[in-house]
Amino acid sequence: MTVTTPSRPATRQSGRGTSAVRGSNGTDVDVRLVARSIAQAALEVLAGTRPLQQLSRSLDPECYLALQHRAALTRKHAARVRGSQQPHSSPMVRSVRVCSISESICEASIVVAEEQRCRAVAMRLERLDGVWQVTALEIG
Template identity: 80%
Template sequence: MTMTVATANRPSSRRSTKRTTPAYGPGGPDIDVRLVARSIAQAALEVLAGTRPLQQLSRLLDSECYLSLQHRAALTRKHAARTRGNPQPHLSPMVRSVRVCSISEAICEASIVVAEEQRCRAVAMRLERLDGVWQVTVLEIG
């Protein structure tokens, strides 16, 4: 999904409206799934960098994703300790783009591009709405 930004110089007839992928919670306002995916991807990379505690993601990740991220964060810390050149291998991760595909009302898949100081990474996730809350059931970080 792409977004266009209307500027003051454009004629009003060419302005486009913002397209979103809304998620409808029970009795709540629309939530843009892209914002949820963006924040979870940012938080997951901060966990790998060691700048955010994994426990902050406990409600947003299912148990399998949580354990997998915990294991990968431990391996990343162990590798960084061995190389000694860079104690924090994932410095300043910044989300550059988010694309969401709605599978059903309760399931979405997202692809996220994250830029770090030395490289760009891809993050893919499947989000499922359980009891009105979006939870990641599959998380892949490249």
């Protein structure tokens, strides 16, 4: 089902032709690669294998605080339930789909496989000062 709004045409847009955009330094940046690396890093933060500070430039303040809170809850729950085991290990990105909303806004959906299950990650990326930044992040 397609929802039509004044700012978005009813036709479906493909993310394949519009995902590469010109960066501030003149190089082409593929939004799929940015989304892939941020999703991988976010799940590594939840697993406790990557420090959250490495994502400070990639996440807006609200997303940063939400991920920080969730990582703390995940570690606390894992320590209570499983002892000293890590909650997740070796997440691997399986697929990335990007939909370009405008030249400076994209939405991405990512499928990530872990040892026991697959997870979905959804994010909205906005280009601010030539840098893609996540303004909405949902991890399933």
